[in-house]
Amino acid sequence: MSNIKAMRDAFLENVWKAMHNDREIFFLTADFGSPVLDKIRSQFPDRFVNVGIAEQNLINVSAGLALEGYKVFAYAIAPFITMRCYEQIRVNLALLSTVRKMNVNLIGVGAGYSYVVSGPTHQCYEDLTIMRAMPNFQILSPADHVTAGEMFNLCLDSIGPKYLRLDAQQLTPIYNNKAPNLKSGFEILKIGLDGYIVATGYMVHTALKVSEMLEEKSLSIGVVDMFNLTNYDEENLSKVFKECGYIFSLEEGFSGCGGLDALLFNFLSKNQLKANFHNIGVEGRYSFELGTREILHEKTGVGPKIVFSQILAFLSSANI
Amino acid sequence: MDLIKRSEWVWRETLNVHLLAPETRLASSLSSIEIFVALYYGGVLKINPKNPYSDNRDRCIISKGHGSICMYPILADLGYFPKEELKKVCQPGSFLGGIPDPIIPGYETINGSLGHGLGVASGMAFGIARKGASQDVFVLAGDGELHEGANWEAIMFASQHCLDNLNLIIDNNKISMLGFTNEIIGHGDLTKRLGSFGWKCWEVDGHDVLAVCEALHEMKKERNGTPKVLIANTIKGRGIPGLENQPLSHIINPKPDLLNQLISPRLISPRLKL
Numbered sequence: 001m002s003n004i005k006a007m008r009d010a011f012l013e014n015v016w017k018a019m020h021n022d023r024e025i026f027f028l029t030a031d032f033g034s035p036v037l038d039k040i041r042s043q044f045p046d047r048f049v050n051v052g053i054a055e056q057n058l059i060n061v062s063a064g065l066a067l068e069g070y071k072v073f074a075y076a077i078a079p080f081i082t083m084r085c086y087e088q089i090r091v092n093l094a095l096l097s098t099v100r101k102m103n104v105n106l107i108g109v110g111a112g113y114s115y116v117v118s119g120p121t122h123q124c125y126e127d128l129t130i131m132r133a134m135p136n137f138q139i140l141s142p143a144d145h146v147t148a149g150e151m152f153n154l155c156l157d158s159i160g161p162k163y164l165r166l167d168a169q170q171l172t173p174i175y176n177n178k179a180p181n182l183k184s185g186f187e188i189l190k191i192g193l194d195g196y197i198v199a200t201g202y203m204v205h206t207a208l209k210v211s212e213m214l215e216e217k218s219l220s221i222g223v224v225d226m227f228n229l230t231n232y233d234e235e236n237l238s239k240v241f242k243e244c245g246y247i248f249s250l251e252e253g254f255s256g257c258g259g260l261d262a263l264l265f266n267f268l269s270k271n272q273l274k275a276n277f278h279n280i281g282v283e284g285r286y287s288f289e290l291g292t293r294e295i296l297h298e299k300t301g302v303g304p305k306i307v308f309s310q311i312l313a314f315l316s317s318a319n320i
Numbered sequence: 321m322d323l324i325k326r327s328e329w330v331w332r333e334t335l336n337v338h339l340l341a342p343e344t345r346l347a348s349s350l351s352s353i354e355i356f357v358a359l360y361y362g363g364v365l366k367i368n369p370k371n372p373y374s375d376n377r378d379r380c381i382i383s384k385g386h387g388s389i390c391m392y393p394i395l396a397d398l399g400y401f402p403k404e405e406l407k408k409v410c411q412p413g414s415f416l417g418g419i420p421d422p423i424i425p426g427y428e429t430i431n432g433s434l435g436h437g438l439g440v441a442s443g444m445a446f447g448i449a450r451k452g453a454s455q456d457v458f459v460l461a462g463d464g465e466l467h468e469g470a471n472w473e474a475i476m477f478a479s480q481h482c483l484d485n486l487n488l489i490i491d492n493n494k495i496s497m498l499g500f501t502n503e504i505i506g507h508g509d510l511t512k513r514l515g516s517f518g519w520k521c522w523e524v525d526g527h528d529v530l531a532v533c534e535a536l537h538e539m540k541k542e543r544n545g546t547p548k549v550l551i552a553n554t555i556k557g558r559g560i561p562g563l564e565n566q567p568l569s570h571i572i573n574p575k576p577d578l579l580n581q582l583i584s585p586r587l588i589s590p591r592l593k594l
Contacts (some may be wrong), residue, residue, distance in 0.1 A: 061440075069447075091430050299510055
């Protein structure tokens with residue numbers, strides 16, 4: 001098993017490698033770094049720029065560079081690169097890319113609670129909702145560095161605006177160096193006979209833990225890693241859901257506000273699937289409380305223990 | 321046709337467009353006429369109407385999109401699209417809307433929401449410079465539009481990166497939607513202000529088309545490591561009695577009878593008398 005590694009390091013390593021041969025790659029940051037970024041900065045100063053603490057301009061300059069034919073990667077902390085500059089994203093990336101060819105990739109670091117002690121300004125529980133609101137934005141949400149690294153090629157090759165939601169912490173890899181098939185948009189990590197937890201990002205790790213806890217209660221709840229929230233194999237996902245009675249969405253974002261849960265709800269509705277569906281996400285309130293990520297997760301409804309209890313309660317009420 | 325007569329022609333054609341489509345913003349489109357005439361007919365911009373996105377074109381970003389209805393007759397005249405399209409402005413199926421969008425051949429970016437053009441143009445200018453190419457980027461923004469903070473992020477960026485292929489033109493008509501800019505958020509001395517941000521400034525009477533043209537040529541020629549700005553002092557609603565310098569001119573629509581009277585060929589142009 002490969003060592004734990006930050007998603008951004010795996011992704012940026014691939015950007016750096018590709019920049020040696022592909023002169024069309026341009027990298028921008030809003031004064032946000034990483035050790036790998038230092039290599040990009042020093043080796044490719046003509047295709048790297050730090051725009052400063054100025055996310056609106058980060059997006060606008062990215063749009064301008066993309067119009068000039070560059071493949072653009074813009075990098076910042078997740079809440080800032082999505083919410084601080086949302087109208088720039090909407091107008092100059094989402095709207096403009098419908099009439100002009102543009103390849104812009106927004107790399108947001110700090111999904112959910114991953115900036116644990118920095119408080120709610122640096123945490124991010126709304127991004128999936130607002131980025132999903134733009135119909136032509138591709139949203140990628142890897143659960144480990146192996147997937148994140150692999151996603152670089154997808155970003156490079158597919159035209160259009162994309163948002164990559166990365167965790168800030170170093171996580172144990174799930175894919176053991178063999179990345180999932182990105183084209184399918186999701187991966188069944190564990191087969192479930194009674195149902196599935198469909199999770200994204202860090203929550204995939206939680207889902208696997210919860211699944212084990214449920215197994216001890218003789219419940220077979222599988223795990224689906226939903227790493228592409230916009231382009232996924234609908235036919236195969238339908239097949240998975242047709243064969244199971246219970247589906248639980250699990251996300252490190254506000255529950256019931258248009259994130260992964262809304263995606264699955266719409267998917268079930270569109271495909272006329274009659275599964276029992278229950279959505280689990282961050283409780284809908286803001287808090288300045290300090291704690292470890294585990295403590296904060298249990299308090300806000302997405303820690304393994306509370307998720308386990310929620311699923312158990314839901315299944316009990318359904319008399320499984 | 322010389323530039324003065326051309327400006328007169330564009331002014332009349334703009335009124336014609338507005339008569340057909342009263343949803344268009346007339347007053348803010350009349351302050352920028354000479355700027356566009358200088359850019360498009362004065363030999364400032366290198367353009368290719370048959371291939372609007374050809375690599376060797378100069379880029380012209382019209383950030384105050386709503387105030388560029390006067391571009392419709394100009395673009396049609398230059399051959400970006402057939403002149404018959406001018407009769408369909410704001411009609412279902414037309415690509416010429418109340419606010420221009422980049423589905424119009426000749427428009428580079430989205431211009432409906434204010435404060436976006438300069439940042440995107442900075443990215444284009446930066447990309448062109450990093451490619452070692454020589455094209456210029458021109459941007460037209462309004463003085464009211466400068467209230468949007470994103471402009472100032474771009475103003476600092478362009479100066480930091482010595483974007484001397486970037487040319488900003490401010491249509492300084494001094495009025496935004498609800499009144500005089502200076503009574504809302506005043507810019508003080510714009511030349512001094514932008515100069516302090518490291519931009520080289522030119523200032524000109526924005527309705528003296530020959531002066532505008534001369535200044536733009538001079539700006540284009542100068543490549544000394546600083547971004548450049550032309551402050552064109554203009555009159556919102558120029559040439560329309562009741563609209564000129566009226567603080568609410570943005571939302572006042574003059575009566576069609578008045579406009580018809582003004583563009584009647586039997587009359588001596590009211591604008592030439594100004």
